[in-house]
Every structure is written in structure tokens, then in C-alpha cells.
Amino acid sequence: MAEVERTFRVFRYKQGQAAPSYQTFKVKAGPRTTVLEALQEIRRTQDRTLILRHSCHHASCGTCGMRVNGQEVLSCVTNVQELGAETVLVEPINNIPLVADLVVDMGGFYERYVDAHMPYIRQSEFEPDADLPEGIAQYTRYENCLECGLCVSACPVMGSTSDYLGPAALAAAWRVVAEPRGQDAGRAAEAALEWVDNENGCWRCHVAYECTEVCPSDVDPGGSIMALRRKLTGRKFRRLLRLER
Amino acid sequence: MQNTITGQAARERQERSRAGGLWLIQAVSGLLLVALLGLHMVAHHFVVEGGLRDFQQVLDYVSNPVIFFLEVVFLVVVTAHAMLGLRAIVRDLNLSPAAARAADWILALVGAAALIYGVWLAAAIQQL
Amino acid sequence: MQNASATRNDVRPRRPLRAWFDVRRRHMGSWAFAINRLTGLGLAAYLFLHLAVLSTLLQGEAGWDRFLQLARSPFFLLLDVVLIFGILFHGLNGIRVALVGMGVGARQHRALFWVLMAIGFVLLAYSAWKVFTI
Ligand code: SF4
Ligand code: SF4
Ligand code: FES
Numbered sequence: 001m002a003e004v005e006r007t008f009r010v011f012r013y014k015q016g017q018a019a020p021s022y023q024t025f026k027v028k029a030g031p032r033t034t035v036l037e038a039l040q041e042i043r044r045t046q047d048r049t050l051i052l053r054h055s056c057h058h059a060s061c062g063t064c065g066m067r068v069n070g071q072e073v074l075s076c077v078t079n080v081q082e083l084g085a086e087t088v089l090v091e092p093i094n095n096i097p098l099v100a101d102l103v104v105d106m107g108g109f110y111e112r113y114v115d116a117h118m119p120y121i122r123q124s125e126f127e128p129d130a131d132l133p134e135g136i137a138q139y140t141r142y143e144n145c146l147e148c149g150l151c152v153s154a155c156p157v158m159g160s161t162s163d164y165l166g167p168a169a170l171a172a173a174w175r176v177v178a179e180p181r182g183q184d185a186g187r188a189a190e191a192a193l194e195w196v197d198n199e200n201g202c203w204r205c206h207v208a209y210e211c212t213e214v215c216p217s218d219v220d221p222g223g224s225i226m227a228l229r230r231k232l233t234g235r236k237f238r239r240l241l242r243l244e245r
Numbered sequence: 246m247q248n249t250i251t252g253q254a255a256r257e258r259q260e261r262s263r264a265g266g267l268w269l270i271q272a273v274s275g276l277l278l279v280a281l282l283g284l285h286m287v288a289h290h291f292v293v294e295g296g297l298r299d300f301q302q303v304l305d306y307v308s309n310p311v312i313f314f315l316e317v318v319f320l321v322v323v324t325a326h327a328m329l330g331l332r333a334i335v336r337d338l339n340l341s342p343a344a345a346r347a348a349d350w351i352l353a354l355v356g357a358a359a360l361i362y363g364v365w366l367a368a369a370i371q372q373l
Numbered sequence: 374m375q376n377a378s379a380t381r382n383d384v385r386p387r388r389p390l391r392a393w394f395d396v397r398r399r400h401m402g403s404w405a406f407a408i409n410r411l412t413g414l415g416l417a418a419y420l421f422l423h424l425a426v427l428s429t430l431l432q433g434e435a436g437w438d439r440f441l442q443l444a445r446s447p448f449f450l451l452l453d454v455v456l457i458f459g460i461l462f463h464g465l466n467g468i469r470v471a472l473v474g475m476g477v478g479a480r481q482h483r484a485l486f487w488v489l490m491a492i493g494f495v496l497l498a499y500s501a502w503k504v505f506t507i
């Protein structure tokens with residue numbers, strides 16, 4: 001495949017402007033050019049004021065998430081030619097406050113991991129005397145989460161209200177419950193369950209599974225929300241039958 | 246991560262279990278409706294010549310106490326499910342807390358009115 | 374949060390209706406959710422309509438017969454099919470949402486959806502045929 005020319009329609013917004021706009025750029029894309037590289041090329045050669053976030057270039061830092069032709073993706077692993085479209089529409093992810101151009105403010109998003117009782121550092125499972133629960137392999141590794149926010153952008157409930165805890169944070173909470181680690185694991189798990197058991201927690205989700213569809217890292221937030229509900233439903237039924245208080 | 250048990254915490258806890266409880270009612274009533282509505286459709290339309298009961302057939306049907314009871318159960322479940330569903334949609338509209346609470350009351354009243362009217366109607370039909 | 378004025382929520386206000394119903398580039402679950410909402414609204418409206426229609430019974434046989442005549446017109450029969458579609462979709466998808474939402478079969482939710490839709494399609498075809506031939 002040879003080099004081709006593509007039209008990039010890029011979302012633009014700077015602080016103080018009344019409304020966002022779209023700007024068009026022509027970019028040459030080789031067979032292996034990614035959307036992120038094309039945007040960096042625009043920055044280098046056409047408009048130095050275009051701002052965007054990125055770091056690793058290999059789908060592990062989660063900073064380059066955007067919506068490309070309406071679909072949430074990591075731009076560093078999205079091939080321009082494989083999109084199969086003449087025009088490439090690039091927009092920041094949704095449902096997270098906008099800073100400028102393609103950059104959103106992830107502060108509130110990260111804070112919810114703390115609320116979920118997800119520790120930044122967890123006890124190692126490779127530590128020989130670590131206390132491991134049985135069947136550890138059956139759990140999906142939610143540490144897979146890149147904190148990219150793509151799930152939050154795609155979720156129809158997140159698009160309705162910022163009060164919803166959102167798929168990523170709920171997935172983190174389920175991680176804390178499903179695979180307790182560290183000294184305070186039991187308490188943290190209880191606290192995480194309490195945190196999600198409310199109208200803006202796991203009960204808010206409408207089972208659209210869009211979060212799972214767009215997650216670039218196989219975290220399956222939708223599935224973990226259902227797992228939280230199963231846990232809480234079981235508890236509610238048992239309380240109803242007075243088997244547990 | 247301090248968990249002090251205060252009046253507020255207790256209230257929050259109640260509020261919490263309500264959200265899950267409402268969702269469960271919605272799910273269980275929905276599952277019940279699949280059965281009840283299936284019955285309703287078959288009884289009223291599929292087994293009847295012409296697909297709709299004529300006047301006398303309707304009266305005969307509802308005068309059966311078992312059927313009357315089932316119809317009332319159906320009405321209660323379907324109204325609850327519908328009102329909870331509307332509530333979920335209203336909640337997703339991102340209203341102010343006051344507006345959301347007002348909407349809750351309105352939906353509850355509309356639901357109650359529909360119930361009372363429905364039961365009254367069924368009883369009145371029996372008197373015909 | 375840090376510098377509140379540095380980030381803007383209001384340049385991109387949340388648009389709930391768009392978030393629910395703009396299903397371009399979305400997947401099966403979002404389509405199911407959107408259609409579930411639409412059919413749910415329709416069925417709620419129908420519930421009240423249904424209660425209103427039944428009150429014609431109180432006007433005695435003549436009132437009910439007038440309704441029956443109307444209900445047997447081709448246009449109303451077509452509406453019946455639309456109604457049956459709404460009931461079948463909402464009910465069958467609802468089975469999935471209820472079960473998966475309680476944690477039952479969450480891993481197989483996609484397969485569950487298509488199986489239920491297949492059942493729904495057969496029931497819809499049968500009902501449509503029944504509506505017009507009964
Ligand atoms: S499954 Fe729940 S959290 Fe995930 S996108 Fe759907 S509504 Fe949002
Ligand atoms: S759950 Fe997936 S989509 Fe959501 S933030 Fe984590 S990696 Fe990204
Ligand atoms: S740049 Fe790190 S994930 Fe794309």
C-alpha cells in the first residue's frame with residue numbers, strides 16, 4: 001500500500017471561546033501511519049497550536065484516547081488507512097470536562113479510583129508469602145485498566161448524568177471485591193460494595209455493554225458491573241430471608 | 246475511609262438499598278409480566294374467534310373470580326413496572342434533585358390513579 | 374478539583390436524548406437499550422390508551438361494538454402488529470436485562486440476546502399472520 005492523502009476534520013476549542021469548531025487538514029498517511037502520528041504530523045508541519053495527549057505510543061498508558069469517526073479508540077494503535085474512509089473525524093472523548101482541542105480533564109475520573117478503594121499499589125501476587133484467594137486465575141485482571149476513559153465516553157448513562165460513577169470506577173470497585181489483597185482487604189471490599197450500592201452506582205447501568213465493546217484492554221466493565229449486582233442481589237435476597245443481616 | 250455510624254450514614258444506607266430494591270422490583274415485575282402478558286394475550290385474543298371478545302364474552306370472562314383476580318394482579322404489576330420504567334427515564338434526564346423528586350411524586354400519583362381506575366373499571370364491568 | 378476554570382463542562386453540555394438514541398457507531402447493547410426505551414415509552418402510553426378503550430364497555434354493547442368495528446379496520450390491525458413487536462422486543466430483551474442484571478448469564482449476554490430475538494421473530498411472524506387471518 002502506498003502513501004495516501006486523507007482529510008482530517010479535527011475538533012478545536014480553546015479556553016474562552018464560546019463554542020468548539022472543526023478544522024480541516026490534509027495529511028499524507030503511509031500504510032502504517034496511525035491517527036496519533038497523523039495528528040503529530042499536523043502539529044509539526046501545519047498548526048503548532050493543536051494540543052493532544054499521548055505518551056507510550058503502544059496502547060499501555062491510556063492517554064491518547066479519542067473518538068475517531070465517532071468511535072472511541074486509542075489513537076496510537078488506530079491505523080489511518082485501515083479506517084477505510086477519506087475523511088477522518090477526530091474528537092475528544094465525551095462525558096469528561098474539556099480542557100482544549102483533544103484534551104480532557106481526567107482529574108475527576110482518576111479520583112473515582114480512590115473512592116472505589118482501589119489502591120495505587122497492591123500487594124504482589126508473586127510475593128511467596130502473599131495471601132492469595134483460591135482460583136485467582138479465573139478473575140479478569142482489572143489492573144488491565146489503562147484509565148483511558150473510553151468506556152466513560154461511550155456509556156449512554158454517563159452521557160445523561162455526571163453523577164453516575166461510571167464503568168471504569170465500578171470495574172475498579174469489583175476488582176477490589178473480587179480479588180482482595182493486602183492487610184485491609186476485607187474492609188476495603190466492604191467499603192467498595194457500600195460505595196457502589198446506590199442509585200448512581202451499579203444500579204444505574206442499563207446493561208448497554210458499550211463500555212465493554214470499546215474497552216481497548218479487555219477489562220469488561222459491563223461484566224464487572226453485573227458481578228457487583230449479583231453479589232448485592234444475593235445479599236439482598238439473603239437479608240430478605242433473614243439468613244444474613 | 247473512616248466509617249462512623251451517624252444518622253446520616255443510616256439514611257444513606259436506606260437510600261442505597263432503595264436503589265437496588267427498586268431495580269430488583271423492576272426486573273422481577275418484568276419477568277412476571279412476560280408470563281402474565283402471555284396469558285393475557287392468549288386468553289383475550291388468540292383463543293377467541295375473530296381475535297376480540299364481543300360484549301357478552303367480555304362480561305362472562307371477567308365475571309370468573311379467578312380471571313378477575315389475575316387481571317387485577319396483571320394491572321398492579323404492569324402499572325408498577327411502567328411507572329418505575331418512566332422514573333428511570335426521567336432520572337436519566339439529568340433534572341435538578343427537586344424536579345426529580347417532584348417527578349417521582351407525579352409518577353406515583355399517576356400510577357395510583359391508574360390502579361384505582363382500573364380496579365374500579367373491572368368491578369364496574371362485573372356489575373353490568 | 375485543581376483549577377476549576379481550566380476545564381469546561383458547559384462547552385459540551387450533556388445531551389441525554391442523544392446519549393440514548395444516537396446509536397451510530399454503537400454496538401448491539403446500545404441498540405437494544407435505545408429500542409427498549411422507545412418501546413417502553415410506547416407501551417406505557419398504550420397502557421393508558423388501553424384503560425381508556427376498556428371504559429367504552431361501560432357504555433354498553435353499542436359502545437363496545439363501535440370500538441370492535443374500528444379495531445378490525447386494516448389500519449388498526451397494522452397497529453396491532455406494531456404493538457406486538459413492541460411487546461415482544463421489550464419483553465424478550467427485558468428477560469436478558471433482568472437476568473444479566475442479576476448476574477445470571479452475564480458472560481453469555483450476547484448469545485442470549487440473539488436467541489431471544491430469534492424466538493421473538495418467530496412469534497412476531499406467527500402473530501402477524503394470526504392478526505390478519507383470525
Ligand atoms: S453496560 Fe452500563 S456502564 Fe457499560 S456502557 Fe452500558 S450503561 Fe454504561
Ligand atoms: S475500563 Fe477499559 S475503557 Fe475503561 S478506562 Fe479502563 S481500559 Fe479504558
Ligand atoms: S499513547 Fe499510550 S495508549 Fe496511546
